[in-house]
Amino acid sequence: MKRLIAAAALSAIVLTGCSYEYTDEDGYRMAVINEGFPVPKNAYELRPEDCTTEIAKSAKYKLNNIGDAEGTPPDEYLAEIEKWGWTELMDKRLGNVHYYEKExxxxxxxIQKNVFDVFEMSDGVEL
Structure with a gap:
């Protein structure tokens, strides 16, 4: 019986460690659509939205608590994006939609509560 309880406790600890939840300590990796744009390392890729004439490439990720109820992302993530050389176009921000420019x-x-989308806009698109 003690072995069963110990195995169950160990399983719970291991499964908790594998959850997809935002933490700044886990670090960042390159987005699948643009190698120069960071996404949290533990974000899980989902089926992306279809591209349109305005959107050249798209990626969708699941990550618990990446945004609050209004879609506000963690400040650490926004700071990391800027560290990678991206500049936010503050005058183009619409609620939980952020636009960044680089080269x-x-x-x-x-950003939404537990999912986020990354879109590379088509060249020459008007925001």
């Missing part, structure tokens, strides 16, 4: 490329970041 002529524009990325749209849309």
């Amino acid at each position: 002529g490329k524009i990325i749209s970041l849309i």
Whole structure:
């Protein structure tokens, strides 16, 4: 019986460690659509939205607590994006939709409570 309880406790600890939840300590990796744009390392890729004439590439990720109820992302994540050389286009921000520019490329970041989308905008698109 003691072995069963110990095995159950160990399983719970291991499964908790594998959860997809935002923590700044886990670090960042390159987005699948743009190698220069960071996404949290433990974000799980989902099926992305279809591209349109305005969107050249898209990626969708699941990550618990990446945004609050209004879609506000953690300040640490926004700071990391800027560390990677991206500049937020503050005048283009619409609620939980953030736009970043680097070397002529524009990325749209849309944050919700547990999912976020990264879109590389088509060249020449008007925001």
